[in-house]
Amino acid sequence: MSATPLAVSQEFQDAPDTVLSSGEFPVALRWRGLEPYNQSFDAMRAFTDARTPDTQDEIWLVEHPPVFTLGLAGDPAHLLLAESGIPLVKVDRGGQITYHGPGQIVAYLLIDLKRRKLMVRELVRRIEEAVIETLATYNLATDRKAGAPGIYVAPHPQGANDRTRAHEGAKIAALGLKIRNGCSYHGVSLNVRMDLQPFLAINPCGYAGLETVDMATLGVAADWRDVALVLAERLALQIGGLPAIAAATTGSTE
Template sequence: MPEPVSPANPAPVASVASIVAIAPIVLRWRGVEPYQTSFDAMREFTAARTEETPDEIWLVEHPPVFTLGQAGKPEHLLVADSGIPLVQIDRGGQITYHGPGQVVAYLLLDLRRRRLMVRELVTLIEESVIQTLAAYNLAGVRKAGAPGIYVPEGVPGTSAAHVGAKVAALGLKIRNGCSYHGVSLNVSMDLSPFLAINPCGYAGLETVDMATLGVAASWRDVAATLAARLEANFGGHALTHLAPTLSVAEAAAPDPAAEAAAVDPAAQAASGGQPPQSQAGDPPAA
């Protein structure tokens, strides 16, 4: 017969880490920020985090920069003197471009705590991008062996001229079970710098943005839509894999991330919105 629950014999309490894992993800609007600043901050944040550190998503827009991943080859930069800086970084994948008019979402997640395999992480990110595009009546598909999102065949209108073009790129780093780097979605950009590289190592791969596909949407609107889909998809995964292990009281307990997630984006931008700074095998990336 089970023992009665009393102050002297309390019910088991889930760890703080378990509750944090199912809490809302902290969303930080960092605004326009030099790539090196974001890169250093992600590595420092990841190095400093503990099992009780809330997960975060950072939304950023970068000045023009080429980034070369761990699998990158210098020859994939086709123009030696483009005037755009090249930064060697530690994510998976090869070379890509970041610039104004592109939404970059950095995913600072504790995968072990969330019981997320790397393949699941990539799938959830890609699905979030596909759902974001669908919100603007655009179709997007995955491509086997080439992470990211592409314009599919059989699409009508403006998109039909850009079948196979890449609209979103994905690159991650996993360190000590935690992710950083993330996904970039092209909203309304000067696409010419992509002509100076073999995007993600693929010669002749067309890169396109949502504006070219006929969508007039602001950077902030698309960023908010993408963030909402990422939060919903990661939240759904957490509820499926973690909620059954928590009691009703534990799942409803206050958490440190909830208040932080509600911080006014303008106030975050004014203060820099920066948590402790930081760094992680790598999944495929492109």
């Protein structure tokens, strides 16, 4: 099932940057708008290469035109339809192949792990928790899968509607990171309301037959920018080491 892609509103394009609470080290939030994937990719690497120990961490919120991305050790065989008309970009993150397109939030996390004393596995866990918390605010029950990074519709969630039950186990968010000199880039994507057809042209994240879903398909009519802001706040709080209960009750910006 697919949904109508979102258009990027002028409000989103004009959204002001701000600073989010994130423990001892605040995080700058950058709204970058609809941006070609390679432009974001080049900018992330340049930002990371230019960092100093005093550089503030940042979260970038982006929406991309249609593109497939293949991780550093990814298998091109997971692209099932070579003539889809959608470009394929090989990148330096972990993971296999995924799709980015309009109606999907992409949050890039430019974080100094050394300064925050964070291990990569713990950072991944905190990113996943932030997505789970974000979707819970829209009454969507989601969870992790062992050995398969990302977030999935929870099995038999209590009080689930018919749409949610029909898509149990479907993937709604994907993540992949690159760590260079103790700092991360790349990040997490969350499907809000998008055309899901391109996911049928790949084995999403390397898993044949894995269903990919978005919030709209699960019955949630949510504004892209509203969801993006909730996600950014949850990410900042999780990265800052604050417990989940604080993220659920605070959610403020500085």
